[in-house]
Amino acid sequence: MRGVLEPLQAHWGELSWWPAESPFEVMIGAVLTQNTAWRNVERALEALRARISFDEAALLAVPPEELAELLRPAGYYRLKAERLRALCAASQAAGGWRTLSALDTDTLRHWLLAIKGVGPETADDILLYGFERPVFVADAYARRLLGRLGLIGGREGYEDLRALVERALGREVATLKRAHALIVEHGKAHCRARPRCTGCVLRARCTFAAEAPGAGL
DNA sequence: TACCAGGAGAAAA
DNA sequence: TTTTCTCATGGT
Numbered sequence: 544m545r546g547v548l549e550p551l552q553a554h555w556g557e558l559s560w561w562p563a564e565s566p567f568e569v570m571i572g573a574v575l576t577q578n579t580a581w582r583n584v585e586r587a588l589e590a591l592r593a594r595i596s597f598d599e600a601a602l603l604a605v606p607p608e609e610l611a612e613l614l615r616p617a618g619y620y621r622l623k624a625e626r627l628r629a630l631c632a633a634s635q636a637a638g639g640w641r642t643l644s645a646l647d648t649d650t651l652r653h654w655l656l657a658i659k660g661v662g663p664e665t666a667d668d669i670l671l672y673g674f675e676r677p678v679f680v681a682d683a684y685a686r687r688l689l690g691r692l693g694l695i696g697g698r699e700g701y702e703d704l705r706a707l708v709e710r711a712l713g714r715e716v717a718t719l720k721r722a723h724a725l726i727v728e729h730g731k732a733h734c735r736a737r738p739r740c741t742g743c744v745l746r747a748r749c750t751f752a753a754e755a756p757g758a759g760l
Numbered sequence: 761t762a763c764c765a766g767g768a769g770a771a772a773a
Numbered sequence: 774t775t776t777t778c779t780c781a782t783g784g785t
Contacts (some may be wrong), residue, residue, distance in 0.1 A: 561766090577767040583783060584766080618765090618782040626768085662768045682766065727766060763785085772777070 544711035544722075547692060550745060551725040560724040561672040567640045568597050569673030573665045574626050575617045586616035599635040602627060626660030633658045640673075648676040663701045671723070677714040680723045681705040684730035692745070 563569045571591070575584040590613045595601040602610070611624035633654075634640055643651060648670065655666035663681075670676040679685075681704040690697040695704060712718050729745070 573766085576765085578765060579767085579781090580765040580783075582765090586783090616782065619767090619780045620782080622768090622780050660768065664767060668766075680766080684766080723766090731765090765782100765784090768780095770777100770779085773775085 544694065544708065547688075547694070547745065548722055548725060551729050552721065555725055555728055558721065558724040558728060560720060561668075563672070565597060565640070566644060566669070566673035567599070567634075570630060570634070570640065570669050571597065571602075571627060573668040573673070574630060574660065575614065575623055576668075577619070577623070577665060579618050583617050587614045587620075590614075590616065599631040599639060602631045603635065622660075629659050630661060644674055648674075648678065651676070652678070663705075667705070671716065671719060675716050677709070677716050677719055679705050679708040679712065679719050681708060682723075682727070684727045685723070688726055688730060688745075 561569060561572070563572060568588075572584060572588060575587055591597075591602075594613055595605060605613070607624055607628065610627070611620045614620040614623050614627070617623060634643060637643055637654070643654070646654065651674065652666055652670060655661050655669060656663065661669075667678045667680045670678045671680055681701055685708065686695070686697070686699075686704060689695045689704075689708075695707065699707065708722070709719070712722055
């Protein structure tokens, strides 16, 4: 696995991912970016920032219809307005994001997953980038890349894939952030809809993968 | 015009 | 249990 990340880092350098000023802002962004390009998320975040301060009470004070309109640029705006309200209500009931930050990682993850609209990937985005916890975001880019490299079979569930990569990379937050960012940037640039990473820095490894699938992490 | 993006949940099979 | 459908704007 580290052998995959080294050429990616050599090519992409240090990536500074998920610009946000607080864990709460990461929580908002993680919901807004569900199946949505980050460019569109930024527009909604700007509209939101111009209207309110980023905290649970301020967001919940915005009428639901107005909140949905503010989120329109991010797509699925009615759905995401409901999801943000559910997340903020849960956070507020728990004492706010500062209180949540004192919870251990497993407890915090279970708490997040119990909120309607927060699935495993969104929860792990929040844990890794918001609360600096050692989890890997096992998104579609990771699944696609590792599948093409023959490092996974491709039928693993989300939790299985996450556990596999965490075992391979260790528990260092900076490493897990870097791995996720590199895999996504690489995927967006080279591997989006192609059957193999032709023309990219990992091409040779993909060829190897075709010959020796299931080489393991 | 068609496809996809830093998914999740409900409904159908 | 697994697959399919719905939610939606904006860029390529």
